[in-house]
Amino acid sequence: xxxxxxxxxxxxxxxxxxxxxxxxxxxxxxxxxxxxxxxxxxxxxxxxxxxxxxxxxxxxxxxxxxxxxxxxxxxxxxxxxxxxxxxxxxxxxxxxxxxxxxxxxxxxxxxxxxxxxxxxxxxxxxxxxxxxxxxxxxxxxxxxxxxxxxxxxxxxxxxxxxxxxxxxxxxxxxxxxxxxxxxxxxxxxxxxxxxxxxxxxxxxxxxxxxxxxxxxxxxxxxxxxxxxxxxxxxxxxxxxxxxxxxxxxxxxxxx
Amino acid sequence: xxxxxxxxxxxxxxxxxxxxxxxxxxxxxxxxxxxxxxxxxxxxxxxxxxxxxxxxxxxxxxxxxxxxxxxxxxxxxxxxxxxxxxxxxxxxxxxxxxxxxxxxxxxxxxxxxxxxxxxxxxxxxxxxxxxxxxxxxxxxxxxxxxxxxxxxxxxxxxxxxxxxxxxxxxxxxxxxxxxxxxxxxxxxxxxxxxxxxxxxxxxxxxxxxxxxxxxxxxxxxxxxxxxxxxxxxxxxxxxxxx
Numbered sequence: 001x002x003x004x005x006x007x008x009x010x011x012x013x014x015x016x017x018x019x020x021x022x023x024x025x026x027x028x029x030x031x032x033x034x035x036x037x038x039x040x041x042x043x044x045x046x047x048x049x050x051x052x053x054x055x056x057x058x059x060x061x062x063x064x065x066x067x068x069x070x071x072x073x074x075x076x077x078x079x080x081x082x083x084x085x086x087x088x089x090x091x092x093x094x095x096x097x098x099x100x101x102x103x104x105x106x107x108x109x110x111x112x113x114x115x116x117x118x119x120x121x122x123x124x125x126x127x128x129x130x131x132x133x134x135x136x137x138x139x140x141x142x143x144x145x146x147x148x149x150x151x152x153x154x155x156x157x158x159x160x161x162x163x164x165x166x167x168x169x170x171x172x173x174x175x176x177x178x179x180x181x182x183x184x185x186x187x188x189x190x191x192x193x194x195x196x197x198x199x200x201x202x203x204x205x206x207x208x209x210x211x212x213x214x215x216x217x218x219x220x221x222x223x224x225x226x227x228x229x230x231x232x233x234x235x236x237x238x239x240x241x242x243x244x245x246x247x248x249x250x251x252x253x254x255x
Numbered sequence: 256x257x258x259x260x261x262x263x264x265x266x267x268x269x270x271x272x273x274x275x276x277x278x279x280x281x282x283x284x285x286x287x288x289x290x291x292x293x294x295x296x297x298x299x300x301x302x303x304x305x306x307x308x309x310x311x312x313x314x315x316x317x318x319x320x321x322x323x324x325x326x327x328x329x330x331x332x333x334x335x336x337x338x339x340x341x342x343x344x345x346x347x348x349x350x351x352x353x354x355x356x357x358x359x360x361x362x363x364x365x366x367x368x369x370x371x372x373x374x375x376x377x378x379x380x381x382x383x384x385x386x387x388x389x390x391x392x393x394x395x396x397x398x399x400x401x402x403x404x405x406x407x408x409x410x411x412x413x414x415x416x417x418x419x420x421x422x423x424x425x426x427x428x429x430x431x432x433x434x435x436x437x438x439x440x441x442x443x444x445x446x447x448x449x450x451x452x453x454x455x456x457x458x459x460x461x462x463x464x465x466x467x468x469x470x471x472x473x474x475x476x477x478x479x480x481x482x483x484x485x486x487x488x489x490x491x492x493x494x495x496x497x
Contacts, residue, residue, distance in 0.1 A: 062404060082410040092401045096423040106409035108419075155409065 020067035046212030320379025332391020357382035390432020394425035
């Protein structure tokens, strides 16, 4: 692959202008502005509870901001939309549906044959062949997360919102899921907003990392990750970028 | 494995029957019947056509009261679970009703419906409807918000959310509540029949005692109630697993 698909020429997909959020006296977000270009993978990185999930929920249309606005393709966001799917941690899968049933959830308007074809495609893409008829209870956490991702991709959205999708997984599975996600996204290019509190995760995945402050959250800095995929996690540049983010957040590199 | 479990259960019952038999024999009581006398009583009832008549009468009342409770209780419970404010308004009332035994309603139900089937059905309804309302309410309140959000994200209408997300999500807990309610209904029918009507297993028990201390028939009635209750519960459990 070519260097870090930083599609500076691509049009702006998601535009945030002066987004604010307050709950009573508590200010959660202060004047957040950001442009995400089409096909870009942007990580929102910040400490737990800083308000980055709130921001993602505003962009996703689940919350209304107290001020400012979010536009997607130039249109103000008025609510959740099937063209932009929110991926939760793996507890978002429906336990009463099989793997197939979950992936087909957003496809009820299609003819059965077409639906089956799409489901089969995504079962294969996320590597769940042989588990089509399994219920979520029979799956591991990582497999459930694959179901969620497949369910989201099946409706062919242009945008995916991922809210700490791998947060509940063990560290080995988490690493595997990251490279799986990148592999899947090579097959289907999407615009992605990815919330995480894991610095390594953000540097491994993102085209750009938006470093956020503690509450009220503001954008502290935006770091361009100019590394080609697959990324060498011990290369100098990788470490440099990671350390600069560590520094930005105000953490020492030594424990 | 399954047959071994069944065998164990059956041997437990057999041991109990043997103990019962032994106890009656040792005590040399003439009033309390042993298991064989009770069996003879059941056969006697069957021969006179009373067995089917009483069982059917009881099941008939339970069916009506229970079906009414399901038809009323599930929608009410689902609505209360969905609209928290309605729940807050109605909940104290439900909690006051809950500790009142359905049997306490017998005088009032006779006042309203007269002596007969309808009074008994009303009492069964009262006993069964509360557990159904409570379990439906709790089940809806426990639907994970991520599921509702996912449904909205995929563009489902309110009706589709109800049918495709809320209903399947609450079903397991709802069936547990329905099973409990059926147990209550069966418990209550017998008591209701002791007072308000002239057929059914409850009536059989009171009548057998009044009409000449036929304790073999009294115990026969008790055993039938237990066995039918067991069958009803087993049926509901099967539904739970499906």
